[in-house]
Amino acid sequence: MNARLSADRPCVAVAYSGGRDSSALLHATLRAARDAGVQVLALHVHHGLQPQADAWLDHCERQCAAWRRRGWPVTFVSRRLDLRPGKGESIEAVARDARYAALREMALSHGANTVLLAHHRQDQAETFLLQALRGAGVAGLAGMPVAVERDGVAWVRPWLAQPRAAIEAYVRRYRLRYVDDDSNADARYARNRLRLQVWPALTQAFGQAEAALADAAAWAREAAACLDELAAQDLAVVATPQGLQLQPWQALGAARARNALRAWYRAQAGEPLPASWVDRLWDELPCVRTGQWPLPQGVLRSYRGVLRWQPAVAAAPAGAPMPETLLQVRRAGRYELPGWGGVLHVERCDGCGGVPLALLEALRLVPRQGGERFQAGAGRPPRSLKKQFQQAGVPGWARQGPLLYAGDALVFVPGLGLDARAVAMPGRSRVTLRWEPLAPA
Numbered sequence: 001m002n003a004r005l006s007a008d009r010p011c012v013a014v015a016y017s018g019g020r021d022s023s024a025l026l027h028a029t030l031r032a033a034r035d036a037g038v039q040v041l042a043l044h045v046h047h048g049l050q051p052q053a054d055a056w057l058d059h060c061e062r063q064c065a066a067w068r069r070r071g072w073p074v075t076f077v078s079r080r081l082d083l084r085p086g087k088g089e090s091i092e093a094v095a096r097d098a099r100y101a102a103l104r105e106m107a108l109s110h111g112a113n114t115v116l117l118a119h120h121r122q123d124q125a126e127t128f129l130l131q132a133l134r135g136a137g138v139a140g141l142a143g144m145p146v147a148v149e150r151d152g153v154a155w156v157r158p159w160l161a162q163p164r165a166a167i168e169a170y171v172r173r174y175r176l177r178y179v180d181d182d183s184n185a186d187a188r189y190a191r192n193r194l195r196l197q198v199w200p201a202l203t204q205a206f207g208q209a210e211a212a213l214a215d216a217a218a219w220a221r222e223a224a225a226c227l228d229e230l231a232a233q234d235l236a237v238v239a240t241p242q243g244l245q246l247q248p249w250q251a252l253g254a255a256r257a258r259n260a261l262r263a264w265y266r267a268q269a270g271e272p273l274p275a276s277w278v279d280r281l282w283d284e285l286p287c288v289r290t291g292q293w294p295l296p297q298g299v300l301r302s303y304r305g306v307l308r309w310q311p312a313v314a315a316a317p318a319g320a321p322m323p324e325t326l327l328q329v330r331r332a333g334r335y336e337l338p339g340w341g342g343v344l345h346v347e348r349c350d351g352c353g354g355v356p357l358a359l360l361e362a363l364r365l366v367p368r369q370g371g372e373r374f375q376a377g378a379g380r381p382p383r384s385l386k387k388q389f390q391q392a393g394v395p396g397w398a399r400q401g402p403l404l405y406a407g408d409a410l411v412f413v414p415g416l417g418l419d420a421r422a423v424a425m426p427g428r429s430r431v432t433l434r435w436e437p438l439a440p441a
């Protein structure tokens, strides 16, 4: 049942599993939408994991059809998933990610950019407890946000402050029909063990547990926001485009420095730094002048008081690629050189030095062999590469890229830049070069 949505009426989506909570939320949303002239999309995801999933989809579709016959503004949309978790992947996590992706895709393709989820106060309290039992920090203890914008969709949990009992009362009051998910009794899942074995005892001994734990999550959320702000202020001082400046970073003191490190790493690597790594780096960085710490997504390297992040390159499909020996550059852009483990960036710079673009038409890419001489600036003598690297403070691992020659003329050295003799060459359409090394996967 996929009635057409009218383009000129606002539209909101509800993630409708068919369970008690989302059935109540969809019902309440429809009652409000009916009078407000809003259309409602009921989005159902069939995970394809349990034998009953077909019956749940069927129930949801029929329930929406019944509401629609009553004149309620609902449109049912569903998506079947074909989940194939990789080795060692948690099926719960794979299903959750795929569910959110499917909900997003269904909502956006039907013109809704807000999706309502039926999480309530007990869900939030449980999340807080589960995070605490995993030893989470404040960001984890903060639990779920009431509203968050992600990938073009506003995910909203209008009932996050509602006690579970209020939703049960609503379901009784309107005699709503819903499906029961048997997997909720599966004790392999931590949330189910908490719900079945711990929650009844906890609430019996502490009557206010649900409200108190949800309040604690709200405090943690506020604290996490303060820590993010503090990290941003500290990083404005101790982080530069080169990396984290270790001396001022240590001077922040343990708590602030570790908080800043976590935020800096997240910004660099796009994922959180595990707590054990924060401890390790805090212990080791002050004692090591030059060091490297390989992580799954790349490598952290310290050199001359600066901590840098080098992301890993994607693994080559078959064996390591051979270093490229020739490169034709006819326009500005990004030239990937997997054999050299990096990317050459060619950027236009008319009127600001640089080398003529025409010089780069047939570049030779050559490894260091010793004895090369590089001229760092106009009027300065060419000197050995080794001396130039030392003087410029280029760490050993950043000296690995290819030397670029036009004929026999050295044009560019990763870490040092353009040779002044090439810069002196006449020609229009000038460009600068930049080498971005990528760590091996």
Ligand SMILES: Nc1ncnc2c1ncn2[C@@H]1O[C@H](COP(=O)(O)OP(=O)(O)OP(=O)(O)O)[C@@H](O)[C@H]1O
Pocket (backbone or CB within 6 Å): 014, 015, 016, 017, 018, 019, 020, 021, 022, 023, 043, 044, 045, 046, 047, 099, 116, 117, 118, 119, 181
């Ligand atoms: N298969 C699904 N299809 C659509 N939305 C879903 C699905 N599963 C979960 N959701 C949405 O995510 C919310 C949280 O899901 P979760 O499984 O944690 O809760 P639940 O207690 O099973 O909720 P409900 O009682 O509504 O099924 C649900 O209330 C619903 O809004």
